[in-house]
Amino acid sequence: IAMAGVAGRLARRWCRSAVRSPLQVISFPSLQLHLSGTAMRASQEDFESAMNQVKLLKKDPGNEVKLRLYALYKQATEGPCNMPKPGVFDFINKAKWDAWNALGSLPKETARQNYVDLVSSLTASSESSSQVKPGADREQQEYENLVVTSEDGITKIMFNRPTRKNAISTQMYQEIMLALKAASKDDSTITVVTGNGDYYCSGNDLANFTDIPPGGVEEKAKQSAIMLRDFVGTFIDFPKPLVAVVNGPAVGISVTILGLFDAVYASDRATFHTPFSHLGLSPEGCASYTFPKIMGPAKATEMLIFGKKLTAGEACAQGLVTEVFPDSTFQKEVWTRLKAYSKLPPNSMRISKQVIRNTEKEKLHAVNAEESSVLQERWLSDECINATMNFLSKKAKL
Numbered sequence: 433i434a435m436a437g438v439a440g441r442l443a444r445r446w447c448r449s450a451v452r453s454p455l456q457v458i459s460f461p462s463l464q465l466h467l468s469g470t471a472m473r474a475s476q477e478d479f480e481s482a483m484n485q486v487k488l489l490k491k492d493p494g495n496e497v498k499l500r501l502y503a504l505y506k507q508a509t510e511g512p513c514n515m516p517k518p519g520v521f522d523f524i525n526k527a528k529w530d531a532w533n534a535l536g537s538l539p540k541e542t543a544r545q546n547y548v549d550l551v552s553s554l555t556a557s558s559e560s561s562s563q564v565k566p567g568a569d570r571e572q573q574e575y576e577n578l579v580v581t582s583e584d585g586i587t588k589i590m591f592n593r594p595t596r597k598n599a600i601s602t603q604m605y606q607e608i609m610l611a612l613k614a615a616s617k618d619d620s621t622i623t624v625v626t627g628n629g630d631y632y633c634s635g636n637d638l639a640n641f642t643d644i645p646p647g648g649v650e651e652k653a654k655q656s657a658i659m660l661r662d663f664v665g666t667f668i669d670f671p672k673p674l675v676a677v678v679n680g681p682a683v684g685i686s687v688t689i690l691g692l693f694d695a696v697y698a699s700d701r702a703t704f705h706t707p708f709s710h711l712g713l714s715p716e717g718c719a720s721y722t723f724p725k726i727m728g729p730a731k732a733t734e735m736l737i738f739g740k741k742l743t744a745g746e747a748c749a750q751g752l753v754t755e756v757f758p759d760s761t762f763q764k765e766v767w768t769r770l771k772a773y774s775k776l777p778p779n780s781m782r783i784s785k786q787v788i789r790n791t792e793k794e795k796l797h798a799v800n801a802e803e804s805s806v807l808q809e810r811w812l813s814d815e816c817i818n819a820t821m822n823f824l825s826k827k828a829k830l
C-alpha cells in the first residue's frame with residue numbers, strides 16, 4: 433500500500449512537471465520509428481515552437497507520451513544518452529534515462545523532427561477531441577490510417593487503408609497503439625478491431641522495410657523489433673474485452689495477434705494465413721505460444737511453419753475463431769450481439785478479463801520479447817530480404 437501511494441504521488445508529480453517544461457517531460461521511446469523516415473527536416477524554429485505548444489496542451493497527454501517527448505527532446509538537444517544510469521529506486525530519473533537511452537544513436541535532426549511531429553499530432557488530437565460534440569456516435573479524426581468511433585459503449589477501431597488491403601504501415605502500428613491506449617481509458621465497455629473494405633488486413637506492409645534510417649539495415653531491424661514488441665505488448669496488456677470482427681481475409685501479424693483477443697467473430701469470406709516461412713520470417717504476436725495452446729502443436733505447425741491458409745470454418749473448428757457468420761448477415765448479427773454484450777456490467781467484465789489474463793501475462797511478455805528478438809535476426813537474412821524484394825518488385829504474391 434505504501435508503495436502504491438508513492439507510485440501515485442510520483443505519477444501526479446510527473447504529470448504536473450510534464451506540462452511545465454519540455455525538459456521535465458517523460459515518455460516512452462517507441463515512437464521514434466515511424467517518424468525517422470520523414471523527408472522534411474524540422475528547423476530550430478519549428479522545434480522551439482513545438483516546445484511552446486507542449487506547454488499549451490489542453491489535455492495531459494499521459495506519462496507514456498511525456499516520456500517520449502522527454503527522450504526526443506534530450507536526443508535532439510544533447511545527442512545520445514551518456515549520463516550514468518540512475519539507481520533502481522530513483523524511479524522517475526530511471527524511467528527518463530531508459531527512454532532517452534533507448535533512442536540509441538538516433539541523429540539529433542531526426543529526433544528534432546520526431547519531436548515536432550509528435551507535438552503536432554498531440555495538438556491535432558487535442559483540437560479534434562475538443563471539437564467532438566457529445567452524442568451517440570463520436571468519431572475521432574486524428575488518425576490517418578484508422579477510423580475510430582465510439583457508440584453504444586463500444587469503441588470501434590477500423591483499419592482504413594483499403595487500397596493496400598489494410599496492410600499495416602509503420603505509422604499505422606503507432607496509430608493502433610495510440611487508439612488502443614485511448615480505448616483502454618475511455619468510457620466504452622468493449623473494444624472492437626475490424627477492417628474497412630474487402631480485407632480485414634494483409635499484415636505487415638512489406639514496404640516498411642524500404643525506409644532505412646541512417647544507421648543502416650541493422651538499425652532498422654533493431655527499431656522494428658522494438659516497435660513490434662511495443663505493439664504486441666499493447667494487446668497483451670489491453671484491459672477491457674477486445675473483440676476482432678474479421679470482415680475478410682487476414683494475413684500475417686493480423687492473424688497471430690488474434691490469439692490475444694478475447695473473442696473473434698468472422699465472416700465466412702475470411703481466411704487466416706500466416707505465410708512466415710514463405711517470407712523467410714518466424715512467428716510473432718505470441719502465436720508461437722498461443723497457437724499451439726489454442727489448436728494443439730500439429731495444427732499450429734501447419735499454420736505457422738507450413739503457411740497453410742485456413743478458411744473461417746477451419747479456424748473456428750481449431751478454436752482461433754469464436755463463431756463464423758454468413759457474409760450477407762455478418763455485420764448485422766455481430767453488432768447486435770456486441771451491443772447486447774456492451775450492456776453487461778463493465779467493471780465485472782474488466783475484472784474477469786484481468787483474472788483470465790493475469791495468470792499468463794508474464795509468460796506472454798517473455799514470448800513477445802523472444803519472438804521480436806528472433807525476428808530482428810530474420811529480417812537481415814537472405815531468405816527474408818529476397819522474399820520482400822520479390823513482393824515489392826511484383827514478382828511474388830501470396
Ligand SMILES: CCCCCC/C=C/C(=O)SCCNC(=O)CCNC(=O)[C@H](O)C(C)(C)COP(=O)(O)OP(=O)(O)OC[C@H]1O[C@@H](n2cnc3c(N)ncnc32)[C@H](O)[C@@H]1OP(=O)(O)O
Pocket residue numbers: 595596597599600634635636637638639640656657659660683684685686707708711713716823828829830
Ligand atoms: C515492422 C514491424 C513488425 C513486423 C511484424 C511481422 C509481420 C509479419 C507479417 O505480417 S507477414 C505477412 C505480410 N503480408 C504479406 O506478405 C501480404 C502481401 N500481399 C499479398 O500477397 C497480396 O497483396 C494479397 C494476397 C494480400 C492481396 O492480393 P490481391 O487481392 O491480388 O490484391 P493486390 O495484391 O493487388 O493488393 C492491392 C495493393 O495493395 C498492396 N498490398 C497488399 N498487401 C500488402 C502488404 N502486406 N504490404 C505492402 N503492400 C501490400 C499490393 O501491393 C497492391 O499494391 P499496388 O496496387 O500493386 O501498388
